Amino acid sequence: MTFAAEITDRATALVAVLGTDVETQDVANHVALLSDTDAVTLAEAAAALMRCAELAQVAAVGVIAARSTRDAGHSGLAQSRGHRTAVSLVQELTGAGKADAARKVRVGESLLRVPEPIAETSVDTPPPAWDAALGAALLEQTITAVQIDAIRQGLGEPVVAEGADTSVAEAAADAWALAAEQLIAEAATVTLDELRQTARSVRDRLDPDGAHRRFLERFERRSVRLWMDADGNRRGSLLFDDEGWLLAQTMRDNALRPRMGGPRFIDSAESERAVDLTADERTNDQLTYDLFLDVLRAGTLADAEAVFGTRQAGVRLVRVVDDVMAHTEDGLVTLPGAVADQHVCESGYAPVTVDGRGNPLDVGREQRLFTPRQRIGLALRDGGCMWRGCERPASYCEAHHIDEWSADSGRTDIDRGILLCRFHHMNLHHHGWRITRDAKGDFVLHQPGDNVGETTIVLRKRLPLTYAWAGNDPPPRRFRPAG
Template identity: 60%
Template sequence: MATFTDVATLIPTLGGQLVDGADADLAQASMMLMTDADIVKVLEETAVLAKEVEQIQVAAAGVIAVRSKRERGHSGLSASRGHRSAAAFVQDVTGSTKADANRKVRVGEALFDDSESDAGSPAPDDGPTREERPAPGPWYQPLRDALGDGRLTATQFDAIRRGLGELPEIDVDEVDADTRAQAKEEARAAWAQAAEQLIDEAAERTVEELWQQARTIRDLLDPEGAEKRFLERFEKRSFRTYRGQDGQKRASLVLDDDGDLFLETMMAAALRPRRGGPRFVDSDEKERAASLIDDPRTNDQLAYDLIMDVLRAGALADAESVFGTRQAGVRLVQVVDAHGNTAPVTHSEDHLVSMPGAAAAQRMCESGFVPVTLDSCGNPLDVGREQRLFIPKQRIALAIRDGGCRWHGCDRPASYCEAHHIDEWDRDRGRTDIDRGILLCRYHHMTLHHGGWRITRDGTGDFVLHHPSGDEFVLKPRVVLAYTHAQVWPGLGDDPPPRRFRPAVA
């Protein structure tokens, strides 16, 4: 078995500072003496090494899964070692969580599964037979390639594949074999292209953002399936109460998409000061926020009391007395192109949950909509210097364009963000224009102003984050800030995304 020193030699910055026979305690002592730059290099080098080890581990998990299939019964690899499943076996061997073991098995199985590669595809009349033609591979072959060359981690691979789901089923009774084969091939190509797009975005997105973006793209590619999945989740909604062993009543709640968004925005409206929401508020709201921050109750207790207050107040609740000036509500965004055509899928402003277009129509019927016209760079309004702060329509436009905090790796939704002027109001005579504003959560807004960071933009190009020292750090000294979510048009298909669109916000 390799010694600690053997492993450390694979980490150049660390291995060069250890003597033969060194152990973990000595390595920790050596790292305490390293410079900031060296310790960051150690972290980066171990991350590269971990990716390579992870590739081997998921491949081993995949082989174990193949050799543990149900049809092998008790002679299967996992069963013969006393485990119910491959995931249980992997968890036992690696000491990982159940979720992590299941993920390793899913990714490992995908590496060996070619069931989609050529099923149901007849050979052309003048071409080679199916046996003679090379199999095109499953739609997620780009994910396999990216995992193999280190562009994706197993976790990112799993998030993209689960988010994009499976290819839509084709009704065999309504089309002939040739049409069915062509439709399947077109779907495979579209899903593969979506996978390529998400691979390119993986370095700039969190795993959660990758999964959500993959789900949105899947719904855009398969709007009929999106409607079906939406209704299936609606049918699963439930609420039940039960008593625990201690005799205390408990509750279990399964939410549909709309209920999930409403509950989340209701909690956010009431608890935002506790969760790091905007600090630029009027005096009454500022006093209320300070009172909430000083409240001795935990967030869970405050959430419970809020739910009970809403239930007691019912339909006649005074929104201001429960939520303050920020009344809870769900805001949906639906793209309308220059020709008046609406996208088949809408998404929530916060958390970027995709929903069928019918959900937006239902919301508009209930509460109306706010039209905001943007170009492809998100530059709809210019109010000059008459306004120090961004006006409501501009805040809506920023939320639509940015999707949330644009700081590298941050996942805070738009309702938790403040509008930052990249040109200082006093120092640079900055203008309150959309193209000179960007959404940042409170923490990162304060980090920028108090830590010496800068954000720049050349015209309507990319927003660029600059480290105060300009030196290599955990972030590069100059980082292009990606959108929290890609615009609703994912850039798939033959038609380019429209240059102008009008999101309908309800």
């Protein structure tokens, strides 16, 4: 069948579903009335027609690129139309974004390398390019342009050491050509990301020196940037090296596994955790954020002396008594008072008396700070976040003072403190939850807005801890050491 006949066939199939008398502006309304089957057929027919159009477009783009090389100078096709590069012209012609236009150019170029289908190849004909199979697969429409590009990008160009003879170069081209064919076969069964990833792994296998060099280059590019945008959003961007990426990815995947359709759970405790996590109202991105921050914080606490010297890597806040806002000592960034409340629980405070112009008259001693010994006591008693259903271990927790902070309150008593993970501690201070306790009784959580104690939740100790402290009975005989 000719290409023209194929286009006509596909257009006819599409019109057959749509009907011949629908006006352009009525297409959406008309489609809304189609049956399920017709809607599916229409989407299929449209995709088939688009593949034809894409083939034509990519071929044209390839020719444009070939006629717009740097060597062509001002007489190049793109250049003569006022564009610096073929990508720029393609962007204008197709309305595509820059990355998409560049992709079209790459695919178009590889299409041009498909050898002419001549039966008798003369001796002078150069061997087909290693990526000929990619262009051929596109022509046969067994694979889409996006998939081809993923393979091309992943595989890169065959690598030959400088000064190697032709046989080495040919062997490399053969190896890359074989890999391309294998990846084309793979393309039908994997996602685009997997295809790209597989192509990269194959390249690393074919070119181990290059793999190592790229690994080191990625390591060199590692970075964390933090900034505040014009709208006051606090932003960060991370560029990982390979190992860091694996660590971060593993951390995230382990924590979110139940949500990401991971393997089934073998023990019941784990499957319960899975149910909890599925019901958690936080988004995956929020959970990942909370996890990373918890780990960062745990790390800064552990290494406080070694890494940061005497001044802990913390943020010191300034709050005027009874002011609803607070601000950072460094940078004077304003923050809600609830953040300051939470900080007071965690890090204590130093009262400073000032005159009307802010001149300090007296700097008091740090107060209301749980000492490291008291924190050990809290960890021992609570074993981790005491919020109902939360599993965060003690090392990830902050100590919350259940008595509201005021300028003259001051008792730092572990009976009045409770461990909460950062997320739940924040939730408490920002959303009006309260925790109370009568003497040494159970801690009781009060829902927001409940001042009379109608909607309360008793925060129970972790069961293993209950056993640990209550158990004066001898253990069953079989658990006793022999003798």
